[in-house]
Amino acid sequence: MTPTPNSTEKDQQTTKITTPKAPKLILENIWAFPPNREILGGTSYLITHPSGNILIDSPPWHPHNVEFLQQQGGVKYLFITNRDGISKHIAKIKQEFSCQLISQEQEVYLLPNLDAISFEDEYSLTDYCQLIWTSGYSPGSSCLYYKSNGGVLFSGRHLLPTKDGKVAPLKLKKTFHWRRQQRNATTILEKVQPLSYVCPGASTGYLRGRGYVAI
Numbered sequence: 185m186t187p188t189p190n191s192t193e194k195d196q197q198t199t200k201i202t203t204p205k206a207p208k209l210i211l212e213n214i215w216a217f218p219p220n221r222e223i224l225g226g227t228s229y230l231i232t233h234p235s236g237n238i239l240i241d242s243p244p245w246h247p248h249n250v251e252f253l254q255q256q257g258g259v260k261y262l263f264i265t266n267r268d269g270i271s272k273h274i275a276k277i278k279q280e281f282s283c284q285l286i287s288q289e290q291e292v293y294l295l296p297n298l299d300a301i302s303f304e305d306e307y308s309l310t311d312y313c314q315l316i317w318t319s320g321y322s323p324g325s326s327c328l329y330y331k332s333n334g335g336v337l338f339s340g341r342h343l344l345p346t347k348d349g350k351v352a353p354l355k356l357k358k359t360f361h362w363r364r365q366q367r368n369a370t371t372i373l374e375k376v377q378p379l380s381y382v383c384p385g386a387s388t389g390y391l392r393g394r395g396y397v398a399i
Contacts, residue, residue, distance in 0.1 A: 204244045207252055210395030211333050211381065215256075217243035219388065222271040227388045227395075229338055231313070231330060236260030238313060240328060240338050241269035241385055242277065250280060259283040261309060265340025265385050266325040267291050268358070274298070288317050291324030318342045318372055320353065320365020327372060334380030336396070343369060343382060345390035351382045351397050 205218040207230065215230040220243055228243035230253070238261045243249050253259055259281040264270055271277075278285060278298055285300035286309065292302040301307075307315040314329045321341045328338040337343075342365065343351040353369040355362050373379070381396040391397065 203248060204246050208395060211336065213332065216395040220244045220271065224268050226269055226386045229383055230256065232256050235310060238263060241265055242271035242274055245271065245273035245276060261286060263315065263328055265327065266322045267294055269340060269385065270294055288324030288326045291322065316372060318368040320361050320368050322360050329376045335376060335378040336381045336383060337376055337379060338383045340385040344384050344387045345397060347390065351384060
């Protein structure tokens, strides 16, 4: 007869299931979180910097991740790359870290009563981070260009990993405007220079744990 687990064993089993994997350091000052089911399996990133940390899209909301972010010095900015990067816990993230939300103007309405910053085409978040509108996947799809590490592009769902180890725009069921996305994919890769790495916001299983695509 199989013994029935007691309450302590049940708690331990639940913890094993619900506790997310720890964020991984993938490049200098850049951490990748495990995929978040709340944002369709999207991957969030953290850029740590003495002038203030930048969180890119919503990571899994869990005490372990909150503690990790606190240990790294908190969050100054939370940048949303596209509408699917918004989790139901985004208000809790803002409240916990008193961070500033930023989204492209066509999707900022999805962040009501959160005092979010909106931008049109480009926005200099800091001296080392530029936000760039790249509509196509969604109306307000945007990327973040980080000037360190030889240039890093956080592409959200605008550019995704492919089986051959590269990145490309992919036509999906939720794609808003495919031709516009194709045009913007060409434009941004010409605009952001130098560029050494792309950190995509989804389909990161193709990266085999690296967390980036080398360009």
